[in-house]
Amino acid sequence: MSLTAFLADQAPQITAIRRDLHAHPELCFEEVRTADLVAATLTGWGIPVHRGLGTTGVVGILHGRDGGTNGKAIGLRADMDALPMQEFNTFSHASQHAGKMHACGHDGHTAMLLAAAQYLAAHRDSLDGTVYLIFQPAEEGGGGAREMVKDGLFTQFPMQAVFGMHNWPGMREGTMAVGPGPAMASSNEFKIVVRGKGGHAAMPHMVLDPVPVAAQIITALQTIVSRNVKPIEAGVVSVTMVHAGEATNVVPDSVELQGTVRTFTLEVLDLIERRMEEVVRGTCAAHGVQCTFEFVRNYPPTINTAPEADFARRVMAQVVGEANALPQEPSMGAEDFAFMLLEKPGAYCFIANGDGDHRAMGHGGGPCTLHNPSYDFNDALIPRGAAFWVLLAQQWLEQPTR
Template sequence: MNILEIPFLSDLTAIRRDLHAHPELAFGEQRTSEVVVRELSACGLEVHRGLARTGVVGVLRRGTGSRAVGLRADMDALPLDEKNDCPHRSKIEGRMHACGHDGHTAMLLGAARYLAQHDVAFDGTVYFIFQPAEESEGGAAVMIADGLFERFRMDAIFGLHNWPGLAVGEMVVMPGPVMAGTCSFEIAIRGHGCHAAMPHQGVDTLVVASQLVLALQTVVARNLHPCEAAVLSVTQIHGGQAWNIVPDDAVLRGTIRSFTAATQDLVERAVERLCTGIASAFGAQIAVRFDHHYPPTVNSTAESEICRRVAKRLLGAERVRGDELPSMGAEDFAYMLREKPGCYVWLGNGPGTGGCTLHNPHYDFNDEVLPLGVSYWVNLVEEVLPAAPPQQ
């Protein structure tokens, strides 16, 4: 592996652990953004604040080139009680960095510092984008609405995520869909309440709900082409308050994940047909509502090939994987990739043993990954913004 020597690695590790100990939730990353501003300013970068409330953009220019790229890291934590005993465990009850955004922020800060302090050959502008509110709140979309791409005009944008279960020193780079789009649904069932000892006098909403839960499992299995992918999971059932009353109402909620708009539409139409049919069969009324969240994260082909070249040069060809299945998890970097070409990669975080998996109370970012992430970002800048060869 051709990993850079990071002279300030101990500083970077301390920053990462400090961020881990002080997690902040979506749009409340005040302390985190102050750390980001402090570090970028110390490197002499131009710093812009206020996009999506707590977002920060650092600007580094070199040479005379007109091309520009964006490098993005997310900053927010999760509403979760940490169960680790490490010295840098969360100091705030009910909040923890269980997805590694502390590491993502530290790696991008490290790249900014390295590029600012070393004679790295590139020609153009690098925008270091520190985004709030990735976890379910769509901070990327808010940054875009606040003028991210109008104020900071860039040709492409790049992101990365640590990936437990993938060995340290390995990376996944894939063109096309890499993360799913996500949609929640709610199915409201209206029947006719009655005494549980006299069910013939009512329309049992819990029976209807039970039929729907089973029927919904056929949507993907019996409507999609076997080579297409989607997930439909019912995650909530609510109904009833007493053991001897058949309730008037029941509610089902859940999630749909898919990689294309066509698949999402097919799944929704199938759900609506089942609801209509089961309502008719049982004499109930059923209303279904879909709430679309993040779109699929889709990498552009040319930028994925650039990232693959950089990763192979950095880690070795045998450590760069391009044949992994995409994840049914969602990522709001998708909004940025809808606006600009780019690539989102997975960087190995280690085996994920002992609960060190994403969104788990035992998760902790692996500090061994810090120099790999910094090296990837620096090499990517050199590749995407090549300096003109010296004139003879």
């Protein structure tokens, strides 16, 4: 049976798994049921599994015709966790857990990799090496990729390259995309507290008002990207939270600002962090108030290595056609697959989720975009994404050893 026919024949079974995962979402590092299902499914297909990396991670070990002796190996990664948000959809596979939802398609990512695993388990002789099936927890803010690496992912399972894939709403269904260099931005957050001296709002000369100081800081932070970062570089500084005051006639003692910074390079990130602290401390000193400045680096930028990105694009062209294998425009969103790409060559790829026409009756009425309460993964992608994984693994392992 051909690859296409096999995946089409098994699509209903894998779709049922995907919808079961969607109905039972689990948050970062809590993916116990999900990991149990993944491990049991792989074991049922004769694929040994290793559990516990990154707390709830699962790694399937699929040796090819060499029996794992030639040292050639590739890693394929899917994420498993959901988001802490309420689903608006009411179709039969909607979330059964209040405040938890698969609003980013990790259920679909898991399903696509399972579909590929099922085919490869039945066609081991098509592999000249080993495929490590990496089912990762806690992508949504928990840094599950970092934790799996810390727990020995690449030492216990040596591989020459690692690849990941994300669905992308708004891209025309039937297309895929990848590109060399930055695919996703770094994710960082900051907290600034401006401390003055509160008092009666009718007596401003008796207080040290932190509110206008905070307002000047917000405005000044926007000049960092426009006046310090090279125009050909990319950076985002967004103040997204402002907390101050309890009454209209009271000047507060303090103002708290929080927000996010996104960049594609660590050099630009270093510049922005340094200039932010200078702006904050200088502005506060000029007005005679105190401040604290905290800057937390969460996820580094996701940088695809050029040879692996080009290899992935050639495989995409076999799946969706040359005209539909597109260059991916970098996104200012972040992805903890970046931690794996810091350790190994590889590429982060994208598969089009369409514009939402796939959603069944009972969807929430909102747009089918990532992190939206009306989102749902497009199950038509499962055979297509699985075919990409299968061909990528087969052809990567057929290459001469580097």
